[in-house]
Amino acid sequence: MIYFDNSATTQADPEVVSTYDAVSKQIWGNPSSLHKFGEQAFGLLEQSRQQIADLLGVSLSEILFTSGGTEGDNWVLKGTAIEKREFGNHLITTAVEHPAIHNSMEQLKQLGFEVTYLPVDEHGRISIDDLKAALRPTTILVSVMAVNNEIGTIQPLIEVADVLKDYPKVHYHIDAVQGIGKGISDLIFNDRVDFISFSGHKFHAPRGIGFIYARRGRRIAPLLTGGGQERNLRSGTENLPAIAAMSKALRLLLTNEQDKVQRQRAVKERILNHVKEFPLVTLFSEDNEGFAPHILCFAIRGVRGETIVHAFEEHQIYISTTSACSSKKHMVSSTLAAMNVPEGISTSAIRVSLDEHNTLEEADEFNRVFDELYDQFKKLSNETTN
């Protein structure tokens, strides 16, 4: 079996699962309880938080646990909108965000907020001039993803930071769900960012857990009110087994990060350099520092993406059409649409997404199967090859 769909989810690491298991069995007190058993759970909760803060070079109180990437994105957007509604009603994001951002923005629009979607170029990247032009006195938030989940573009996060230094009151949010552990933490943890959202299951932690970074002094309203957990910003009994497991997963992820990034980049290059030689192939991801090391998106023109996914599946190779979220709904990739890729081509797009365990041998096997499938499908494609 070759699993090349790591941007959809990753396999939980056995060591991480064993932490989850041990905490569930042994440290099941409620961190809010006053007795020793509760204190023990509280101790583990805060030690997990401290470990995450230390790994990322931030402070303990800047890490807040969530149920995952979608909650983090929803929280920062709506929490900012609620908190800062008296200061303005305008939010800025990009045209290529994950639906957790896009649909939250759309919901805010229905409530009377104004949203600007920054267009992207043929690489899926926003332009800083567009951002400058979009900023208004009423702008309260700029939200930009670190790594595009469909084609892997890295956005100009530092340049956005530099622009926003002249707008100190605007909240700067980065959706780093696809960006953690991919060798770009300098870009993500820049000196201007206020909020960053993360999802555990994208780095071998269990489902249903994630966290946000919230710069000290920056305020957002809570979305989940209740018992006052997470400094009264996110109520709900803490998911301690998953939190401890995620803390461990993050430590494992960031150990020898550069080596892992190199390995993923090498696997991606092996596939990219192979498929680009075929006349029916259109590449969307590139092989340079402007793209994440683990995502490769391309199309075999004239063949639907789903068909390719299922054909690879017959060879026990698991890939996806663009994003897992949209693939079952037969939706056209929003990123490719924003890049003005014609629908006839974008419906053919497929995504290979890697993790640090994938190997060059797997890439070779993929390439071998690719050759076979290409031969089969080129006869059926109604595209011309020149």
Add this chain to the structure above:
Amino acid sequence: MKYSEIMVRYGELSTKGKNRKDFIRQLGKNVRQSLQEFPNLEIKAQHDRLHVTLNGESSSAVIERLSGVFGIENLSPSVKVAKDIETIKETAAAMVKEQFKTGTTFKINTRRQDHDFEFDTNQLNDMLGGYVLEHVPGIEVKMKKPDITLRVEIRLNGVYLTSEIIPGAGGLPVGTGGRAVMMLSGGIDSPVASYLAMKRGVKLDMVHFFSPPYTSEQALAKAEELTGKIATFGGNIQFIQVPFRKIQEEIKEKVPEGYLMTIQRRMMLRITAAIAESRHTKGIFTGEALGQVASQTLESMMAINDVTTLPVLRPLVSMDKEEIIRIAEKIGTYDLSILPFEDCCTIFTPPAPKTRPALDKSRNFEKLIDVDGLVKEAVEGIKIVDVKPNEKFLNQQSDVFAELL
């Protein structure tokens, strides 16, 4: 850059005439104590500077620790190289390059202790300046106030190059300003007040009141852990815990509600003063800021201060909460202080404490309890722990947890 030595320049103490020797000895001692986690260091406190030889220890970790020690004006990491002109040139260019930004200016400042070295200072300045100009494109020489001054010292045992100056914590070495007792609650303010007291050279003993079962073991551990944090700025601190439960219950039972807080504070101060005197210390520090809460109005301070003639010093007296929080964040006590464990100041707080207690009433109400007996009992019940820098008290299972994480 792989540094081999850190040079520490003394602060204000150089102006203090005949006490200088004591200051240097104390600073040397404090530096040794705060660096005790690094076994390979060699520390020499000389009359003009202090030298820390790294012997392979991490320069950034040592610099971080040193920049928190009071009495240090600034420090400079230096590189030791062999007495070989080519090596000196290359190292000089590499060091300047590391700090270079567009428009940077520099000069070379050479000192020669070893007069047998083949070049004199003028020759060295010329040669090294020329080499840097050639190898760092865009840099310019400036003699007055350059951005980078690269100091080159030709000593008998090698050549030392220094260029960066990192600001120290300033202040006076802890221990040169006498000894005092600090009333440490566990909130945000008292650790900051401790820090500021230490900045002026005062060596502190911490007094902490605890009241189980009204306060938890965690509240005590938190105060101890805060003490460990504060000890990083001046070495080990004696932590004195005072049992306060009986006194609080007695006051609650016998004193009118409006004066509960005032009388409790008078008892705390009285006990602290008794401890201070028995230890021959010269004053009491508190984290009070004027107007912050009911016990911190001028009227309250007068009614509470009434019980002792020792100086009660309040470094935070005119600070805003925001200013205090900023310092707490800087010195790393904030995250600990906000842990939600109740301390004995917050229990038995009446819903409406008197913000302007009258002195005569305070004195009269106090007659309802056995003041001397209670003070004596509390002082006899104290427990003293010696807390080391960064010692951990909270989360005793942290090692067990580390296995899981």
